[in-house]
Amino acid sequence: MPQIPEKVHELTVGQLSARSGAAVSALHFYETKGLISSRRTSGNQRRYSRDTLRRVAFIRAAQRVGIPLATIREALAELPEERTPTRDDWAHLSEAWRSELDERIKQLNRLRDHLTDCIGCGCLSLDSCVLSNPDDVFGDHLTGSRLLPEKGRR
Numbered sequence: 001m002p003q004i005p006e007k008v009h010e011l012t013v014g015q016l017s018a019r020s021g022a023a024v025s026a027l028h029f030y031e032t033k034g035l036i037s038s039r040r041t042s043g044n045q046r047r048y049s050r051d052t053l054r055r056v057a058f059i060r061a062a063q064r065v066g067i068p069l070a071t072i073r074e075a076l077a078e079l080p081e082e083r084t085p086t087r088d089d090w091a092h093l094s095e096a097w098r099s100e101l102d103e104r105i106k107q108l109n110r111l112r113d114h115l116t117d118c119i120g121c122g123c124l125s126l127d128s129c130v131l132s133n134p135d136d137v138f139g140d141h142l143t144g145s146r147l148l149p150e151k152g153r154r
Helices: 013-020 024-032 052-064 069-077 087-121
Strands: 046-049
Touching (some): 013 046, 013 052, 052 069, 052 087
16 A cells, blocks of 8 residues: 655545545545545646545445445535544444444345245246335235236236
């Protein structure tokens, strides 16, 4: 990993990419989504403050556990003066995200447990398919995995 001298207070996009492990295209994407920011030099090159490294690490850690970028952006925007997240910030936000992650895990476990039934069918045409028709929403009116009403189909 390339070392950046302490006296350097701004990073190029290549330096930020090398140090953070995020692709340059991902950094540009994060910037378009308002997750990180840069200033432009007179030659129109991006320059990122050193603390953007911690911000990118925060974003990537949150993404790894499945937090959507919109939720990450909202969390970062709540920080005072849009500062870089601290360990305490991460602890507070991760606690808030815990229930959302627990619910997702519960849903994934339910899907996993019913996956065998789907593979046994092979065509998703079971009368009550828990994957394409969760909780059998259309079971009273339709059979199979169709989601459009019969009268609308030809």
